Amino acid sequence: MRTELLAELAQQLRVDSVRVADLAGSGHPTSSMSAADIAAVLLSNHLTYDFDRPDHPGNDRLIFSKGHASPLLYSMYLAAGAIDETEFRTYRREGSRLEGHPTPRLPWVDVATGSLGQGLPVGVGMALAGQRLGKAPYRVWVLCGDSEMAEGSIWEAAEHAGYQHLDSLTMIIDVNRLGQRGPTRHGHDLGAYARRLHAFGWHTIEIDGHDIEAIESALEEARSTMGEPTAIIAATKKGRGVAAVEDREGMHGKPLPDAASAIEELGGRRSMRVEVRKPTSALADARPEVGHLNLPRFAVGDEIATRDAYGQALTALGTARGDIVALDGEVGDSTRTEFFSKEHPERYFELYIAEQQLVAAAVGMQACGQIPYASTFAAFLTRAHDFLRMATVSRASISVVGSHAGVSIGQDGPSQMGLEDLAMFRSLHGSTVLQPCDANQTTRLVAAMAELEGVSYLRTLRGKTLVIYGPDEQFPVGGSKVLRHSIDDRMTLVGSGITVHECLVAADLLAAEGITVRVIDMYSVKPADEVTLQAAAADTGCLITVEDHHPQGGLGDAVAEVFSDGRPAPRLVRLGVRDIPGSATPEEQLRAAGIDADSIAAAVKLLTGTAMVR
Template sequence: DQKVYVLLGDGEINEGQVWEAAMLAGSLKLDNLIAIVDRNKIQQSNFSDAIVDSEPLDAKFRAFGWDVARINGHDFEAIAGAFDQVHASSGKPFVIVADTEKGYGVSFLSGQLKKHGVALKADEKEKAYAELPVAADLDIASLIQSKQSFGAYAKPAAIKLEATLPADFDASKPQAPRAAYGDALKALGAQNERIWVIDGDVSNSTFSERFAQAHPARHIECGIAEQNMVSVGVGVSATGKVAVVNSFARFFERAYDQIEMGAYSQANLKVVGSHIGVSIGEDGASQMAMADCGFFRALPGAVVICPADYVSAYKLTATILEHEGFCYMRNVRGNVPVLYSADETFPLGDYKVLKSSDADQAIVLASGVTVPEALSAAEQLAAEGIAVRVIDAYSLKPFPSERLLQECQGLGTRHVFTIEDHYPVGGLGDAALEALNGSGVKVEKLAVTEYPESGSTAALMAKYGIDAAALKARVLSVLK
């Protein structure tokens, strides 16, 4: 029964996200949504129509499936009549286009450019008060108190989930981490109705469709509109739900503003991006997320993870759903070997040592699709008498800095190699550099150093130097 009101400026509606939202609202027939457009015709730098002519606004909203009232925004009877129409309307969202004049009622402000963000001087304030039919001694403190108390609700308790792998799970077959994520999302969604999933027309690729098919009442399809999709997720989380938004990791780059503002507002939002790096192969550079870790790791308080196999992806899905706060999960697209037993756990801020000995001469940190490559390189190096320790660095943030430093000190090594399907800046290599800064340990980074092209997974990983052969060659060149 609740109504949601959105106040828009006529400059703001230049933004594509506004029309992403308008299209979705009309499609879903959200008749509890009311938008109010302040059509004051002045923006920061010029008159609105000199920047982008947005008319006819009423016809545009009608074309998007909205009911519309266009009124004189300074006429209180017209305003009241418009809200009467809102309450009588059903089956469609409603927009009030209010024609107004910026600075209305103040002679030296009315209709004037270059007043955006300009505070009045003391004498101007007194002059404005004298021209307006309002009291100069407004009780601002009580207004602020009223705002702070409005809409407050008790923060729900963190959820607890049981991440039990499917009964038909076959560890002998290579499987895609994104498929594990889809399986986990479906199963965990059955355990807690606070879990909601939001998609952007790629759910059959991200495997979040498995949740949608099992729990359709808690699934929202937003179409190819990532900025609005993320904003919907933030809104869903604000109601006390655990919101999960899904897309190709590359496509989330279109919504970095909305993602950061969601994190800033402490949204309990889970961003899950699949199709990461050059390992997606033939789809090419437009689909490859190469710089995502740099952005997400930069966000204060964010959790960033990259599972390497089916088991870790399944278990880490539960981990981020249980975690109260903003999380980013980087999902591998292709089939990879199963590395872990079904009872393995993956706490945040830790890593897994997959191969080690007392004779190890160096440490190799890998994440995601490069973990099997690191294990293969280690086997080849062992055949040549060189032992290296292989670590699955699944938790990119929080990063297990202290443990890694102790690992290096305990082993007595001064060489750490990182290998990742990502650009060299902002990812695993930089996390290791930050952890080992000042320790005397040298970090050798293997990463994609140029804009990638299309090709097979194996060919691209070889071309950009992030496969087993490249790692073996780098280790040999450094240690020998």
């Protein structure tokens, strides 16, 4: 499209952003107006996309990291004919696909944005999938705001993109100088951004973001740059084109005070339509073939760490399926993803010590058709909680594995112990939380995760545990295993992971004293096996949960929720890690936390003794 027509299209995008926010009575039109010229040139001359086939593997990826500029994105969709005027006018209304910040309720939106600092890290994952896995020659375009350049996650992404030479990735920074409450850190100093990005290995282009010819030249230069990601750093003005709001503070996040006069000042409404270039039809939707899965098999009585079983199972899964990818945060020798890296190096991604980028890359890759498993220490995943939260908003399906969970890791001390991870992952909407206690159980659950929707989490252990299940045992998600059972059970012990073994030893100790207890392995923490737990409650009247985790939000809370529907509840006793541990052996840690076999047995005897006195 020629320069003069592009200028007209930019004005149309501004007008539509103003009027749709005015119709909704809320929104961010001024943040949209600053980037309208960039959006017009990108949409008309550089974006490759088939709106009729949003799943086409050759489609470019467009991420509005500054998701509050949704009026601009939806105005682009309107100009492209993807939505009509009737739907456009439903912006921010109940039931509308046009939400305040973009989400994949719209088929052309790959990932949800709005929590600033996430678009570029996700874009890195998309670019990695495209360049490393050779799926299709798509480009990744990420529109960032200058305010979010203060986010640490942006710089995790910037460094990794430069290190990986992701030349299919272009970041466009809309430097409009104003944030929510006032000026941004660097204002219109474009060099401040360029110097940092150049140091991370980026090709940088500084332009006037309202100069159509400069924008066209910069986008063309980005497409032709080889060996480096490109950052187009564009100086713009918030509220561009309307004197009452242009480059003025206090105008963020609200409709224009006089939309009608603003639209008139912008030249009135237009109805231009853009024929967006489509990818070549020669690109087919190629899903990797799924072969026979040969999971590792472990003999009952052996001692195997569940992290070792995870690494072996993931490797076997990667052999059977070409869409399995593994990501790690520079602890692959501990998480055991190194097993996968040796067998499938082309599908192994080292993200280094950057947990936000680790999870974001997984989200980006799954949007490109991969099935990612992201692994690091359970404790360090807390850094990425917001990315996990936004993954659920994105309707993303990713598998996350946290190793070295709980006090049972021993001498490394509390900074390395995941004691909040179950609570964190249980709180995510639609998540699945799994905690295996032995090697064969681990392998089955690892395989099951590949078919799960949403965010799924598997907790693995550092130390070896006894193999108690045969290799052909089945472990459906949402199930549990009853390991001790009799009609004389006085109460029920509910364990998960390492505490299953402590519960079994405690049950044997108690049996020697004539006290029989039921033992449940609650390997599926979410969803919980309500039927089995309710039956145990009806039979024994008392459930004792034992968890290598803080009592808040973990196994105990998961069990308690089963009885929160108003029916008569059993007596619930929770054993968990209530203090901040120090350094000690695994055995000493379990004893100090009161979750070893002796402590469990003592709790049962105390409870049964109280019952007998009554």
